Amino acid sequence: MKRAAILAVLALAGLATTAYGAFQTIPRLQDEVFAMGVRAQLLRASQLPRSNDALLVVLCGTSSPLPLRGTAKSCALVVAGEQLFLVDIGPEASENLALWRIPAPDIQGVFLTHFHSDHIGELGEFNIQGWVQGRRSPLEVFGPEGVSAVVEGFNAAYSFDRAYRHAHHDHGSGLLPLEAARMQARTIPIGPTGASPQGRTSVILERDGVRVTAIETDHRPVVPALSYRFDYLGRSVVITGDTVYHLPLAEAARGADVLISEAQSHRMQDIFAEEADGLGQASLASVLRDTSSYHIDPVEAAQLANEAGVRDLVYTHIAPPIVMPLLRTPWLRGVRDVRPEGVRIGHDGMMITIPADGGTIRYSRLRG
Numbered sequence: 001m002k003r004a005a006i007l008a009v010l011a012l013a014g015l016a017t018t019a020y021g022a023f024q025t026i027p028r029l030q031d032e033v034f035a036m037g038v039r040a041q042l043l044r045a046s047q048l049p050r051s052n053d054a055l056l057v058v059l060c061g062t063s064s065p066l067p068l069r070g071t072a073k074s075c076a077l078v079v080a081g082e083q084l085f086l087v088d089i090g091p092e093a094s095e096n097l098a099l100w101r102i103p104a105p106d107i108q109g110v111f112l113t114h115f116h117s118d119h120i121g122e123l124g125e126f127n128i129q130g131w132v133q134g135r136r137s138p139l140e141v142f143g144p145e146g147v148s149a150v151v152e153g154f155n156a157a158y159s160f161d162r163a164y165r166h167a168h169h170d171h172g173s174g175l176l177p178l179e180a181a182r183m184q185a186r187t188i189p190i191g192p193t194g195a196s197p198q199g200r201t202s203v204i205l206e207r208d209g210v211r212v213t214a215i216e217t218d219h220r221p222v223v224p225a226l227s228y229r230f231d232y233l234g235r236s237v238v239i240t241g242d243t244v245y246h247l248p249l250a251e252a253a254r255g256a257d258v259l260i261s262e263a264q265s266h267r268m269q270d271i272f273a274e275e276a277d278g279l280g281q282a283s284l285a286s287v288l289r290d291t292s293s294y295h296i297d298p299v300e301a302a303q304l305a306n307e308a309g310v311r312d313l314v315y316t317h318i319a320p321p322i323v324m325p326l327l328r329t330p331w332l333r334g335v336r337d338v339r340p341e342g343v344r345i346g347h348d349g350m351m352i353t354i355p356a357d358g359g360t361i362r363y364s365r366l367r368g
């Protein structure tokens with residue numbers, strides 16, 4: 001029996017060696033194998049389920065400005081029936097969307113929380129991807145005062161790109177209409193408030209059963225900064241953007257099913273800064289120390305979630321980066337005392353399904 005197993009392994013190894021040798025020497029076989037692979041990729045459907053009876057959120061970027069391999073910066077995709085929206089589009093997020101086969105032309109609008117680079121860095125890239133894939137009208141970009149300057153800046157930076165692509169690929173067929181490549185800014189009417197934000201909100205879109213509300217938050221000196229609440233079929237989700245613990249935000253998030261909150265462990269960030277100082281990296285240490293004044297700690301976010309009475313809290317914009325699972329414990333220190341259940345750490349590809357019938361919120365994972 002043992003001898004038969006050894007012979008079988010040897011036979012398999014011989015077959016594999018022969019196949020490898022054939023692949024290396026027969027060009028037609030190489031091309032056929034490549035074509036099979038391409039067919040398999042092209043037939044892969046979008047991993048995004050389209051459902052008219054649930055509100056869906058996919059986290060397309062969950063890291064803070066510090067790099068974490070395989071993790072994009074701030075980005076969330078909200079799906080309400082046939083309507084798709086993005087909240088922020090940080091660096092590397094458009095690659096996630098492409099790998100998951102999210103149909104970029106179907107995304108009708110981008111809502112920017114504020115203009116830090118980790119929230120807007122890939123706006124130009126995402127816009128071009130959607131246009132090349134077939135979007136026939138301009139992408140709408142909503143944001144606080146200043147969004148016009150940001151959008152026009154990206155439009156200017158990509159002016160050569162859209163001209164090249166139009167000249168090369170349109171073939172006079174109208175496949176790549178130039179006017180659809182220029183994004184359009186939509187300023188949300190919440191003005192700067194100076195030193196004391198009053199928690200103002202503004203309903204900015206009501207369409208086919210979806211209501212989007214902008215909520216002023218506190219990320220000073222970034223003024224104004226916004227959170228967004230999406231209501232659909234009686235279910236709701238709030239995405240904080242960057243903020244400190246801010247009670248008016250809890251008020252505006254009241255009763256939401258899921259609060260997706262940024263969070264930074266201030267204690268771990270301070271350790272990070274001390275280590276940087278110890279190694280003579282003074283400017284990094286100084287920047288790291290500054291961040292605690294305008295971000296929310298995981299324990300504070302749990303308190304905010306309790307205050308708002310939300311069912312689930314999902315952390316995103318994780319700082320400092322949780323580079324190994326072991327570090328989840330110190331990052332979450334103290335959270336369980338405040339909120340024993342209904343807490344998750346988000347990751348790229350996390351899909352949150354909030355059924356319209358009031359059923360249990362489900363968590364799954366998209367893979368690229």
Ligand SMILES: [Zn+2]
Pocket residue numbers: 114116219222242
């Ligand atoms: Zn920020």
Ligand SMILES: [Zn+2]
Pocket residue numbers: 064065074116118119242317
């Ligand atoms: Zn940020």
